[in-house]
Amino acid sequence: MSHPQRAAAFTSDAERTTWHDETLWFVRQKRDKAAYGVPEFQQLRQLASDIKEHTLSRLDEYLEQFERNARANGVQVHWAADADEHNRIVLSIIKAAGASSIVKSKSMLTEECHLNPYLQQHGIAVVDTDLGERIVQLREEAPSHLVLPAIHLKKEDVGETFHQHLGTPKGEKDPQNLTEAARLHLREKFLIGQVAISGVNFAVAETGAVVVCTNEGNADLGVNLAQVHIACMGMEKLIPRTADLGVFTRLLARSATGQPVTTYTSHFSQPAPGRQMHIVIVDNGRTRQLGRPDFRNSLKCIRCGACMNTCPVYRRSGGHSYNFTVPGPIGAILSPNIDLHKHSTLPFASTLCGSCTDVCPVKIDIHNQLYKWRQLIAQSNALPLGKKLGMKLLSWGLARPGLYRLGGKVAREGLRLLPRGLSHAAALNPWAKARELPEPPAQSFREWYQQTVTQ
Amino acid sequence: MKVGLFIPCYVDQFFPQVGIATYQLLEKLGVRADFPGQQTCCGQPMANTGCERDAVPVYQHFVRTFQDYDYVVAPSGSCVHHVRKHYDIVEQSGAVQHVRTATYDLFDFITQVLGVTELTGRFPHQVGLHLSCHGQRGLHQANESEMTPVRDGQLSRLLRSIDGLELTELTRNDECCGFGGTFCVTEEAVSARMGHDRVHDHLRNGTQVLTGGDMSCLMHLQGLVRRQQLPMRVLHAAEILNEALQTTVVPAAIGAEQVVAAEQQVTD
Secondary structure, three states, X not given: OOHHHHHHHHHOOHHHHHHHHHXXXXXXXXXXXXXXXXXXXXXXXXXXXXXXXXXXXXXXXXXXXXXXXXXXXXXXXXEEOOHHHHXXXXXXXXXXXXXXXXXXXXXXXXXXXOHHHHHHHOOOEEEEOOHHHHHHHHOOOOOOOOOOOOOXXXXXXXXXXXXXXHOOOOOOOOHHHHHHHHXXXXXXXXXXXXXXXXXXXXXXXXXXXXXXXXXXXXXXXXXXXXXXXXXXXXXXXXXXXXXXXXHHHHHHHHHHOOOOOXXXXXXXXXXXXXXXEEEEEEOOOHHHHHOOOOOHHHHHOOOOOHHHHHOOOHHHHOHHHHOOOOOHHHHHHHHHHHOOOOOOOHHHOOXXXXXXXXXXXXXXXXXXXXXXXXXXXXXXXXXXXXXXXXHHHHHHHHOOHHHHHHHXXXXXXXXXXXXXXXXXXXXXXXXXXOOOOOOOOOOOHHHHHHHHOOO | OOEEEOOOHHHHHHOHHXXXXXXXXXXXXXXXXXXXXXXXXXXXXXXXXXXXXXXXXXXXXXXXXXXXXXXXEEOOHHHXXXXXXXXXOOOOOHHHHHHHHHEEEHHXXXXXXXXXXXOOOEOOOEEEEEOOHHHHHHOOOEOOOOOXXXXXXXXXXXHHOOEOOEEOOOOOOOOOOOOOOOHHHHOHHHHHHHHHHHHHHHHHOOOOEEEEOOHHHHHHHHHHHHHOOOOOEEEEHHHHHHHHHHHHHOOHHHHHHHHHHHHHHHHO
């Protein structure tokens, strides 16, 4: 299925679409308030963008520096070229620890690598400890948002899921009670988790430490109770110095949820005595993206989700309509790098309104990149044939004024003559499903001009 | 000052009154614009669909058509934005560079080139302004809600200067209407839903006349307004300003009659 098909399915429930749109618009407004409240917010965005540009420009050096410092801290560093290698490395660490049950805090990278199904196939029980992630995990769904994985669900949906899986009373939909049930359920899991996996928000090259930002403290609980901590990170997570971190922590939470800072900003630099800490650094297409001049700066992304909250298409089509780990505008510029043909409708799931670019805390020119991906998709023969030929024909005609004048007149007169049942047939003309066509006037502007002005 | 009028292809064929209003408004502001008849389209529909390479002959035709004018003026921020921003894939000859910088949206031309930031006229209606995203975020015609809570822009100032005209305060000031070029048919469901939400924001907040600087957004919104039979009229801002100025240039002695006649025209 393409994005338009999945989006149409989502919008067919008008009431739910309204709710989804308004919920995320509320988050966008919280972001606005937080951004307006910092007078230097635009300078901060520029600074963050510059730091990331700089880091990407010498990523090889910073990666090696990071690895050296992490190893010196007693951390075991692993390199994974792709998702498969990442999953194999993680499994081998778990097996070496003799563990059969692990806890995992939020990590979009492990979603990207489809780690959960891989581990389960190999007999490892995985529990996601972020509340939203746990909800979608119980429902066997993918997260629909970077920061708010279960944002597509209402409290009634969560109540039903918890009734089925955690034994809460049927019909229970009070958020306080549901959260309490999840908390009790997760505490048990924390206690039996032998290995804890976490994501990484920032990796500091000069210290070899990783920084994890959460609101629930679940990463800390998991890591501090388990014998082994595995931190999984995409290779673009680097920043050069600890001094740079404040720029990003100020932007991340404000852009994501409108909070001044996440509740927990946890620094992990070395294993506790007698324990192990591993960092898995993953490429999985990032080097390829780094080699594309038009798209390399998409790697600046700090996964705040602001572009989703502001995107008028995302808010009305839902995260699952993108069918990619990272949905929304940023997903639409990351996904073609992974599989251009499979995700060929995503760069078109946008009006190019540019709001995503304007909220992006690291100034990724998302809407420009959407436009550029469209060009590459057309050049790679990934456009529907009718569209491709239609555009060729249109270009040919529009470079010929005589033909254009004739074509325009035929279109206008044709619309005047066609019976409404035909011109507005929804099966032939998607425009007319919800909209009237313009009423064709008797005279074009050029005809008026010739008669009135040039006479 | 030699000014070439660019009337976008769909405006030429389906909304001639917008072209006429643009021409007459410029005339009232002392500019006699010329309409070169060989003009066609800026090429945006093909480029936004991913086929900008196919559109190169159209770009070249546009440049040939307008290269001898000091300014090219169009009642469409979106087309202007396309010429300015995306004509970067053809060789940057002197003519191309000139046309790219000399092409102006009508209201930017009025405020920035002519230096007219206030108009004297009358239009006693509640007007809701919908700026196109290409105008808003591409050409920076107004403040952006992503950056500042202060709502302000060139066109809203022009409109506010008109006597009797009240601008609607929207709940979501600058959200996209969902037209998006071919998006409006390829993503029909989302496009229609976005337009629906935009129109109803205006309706809830009292808009009687919905306006903007881009007929493409307005064509889409008008399509929804007419289908849902909503009590709202859709006019390009050039039509409003042209209409408003008409009511004030008449001599005082016969003014009252003419104003009534003009108002009737507007409310018909």
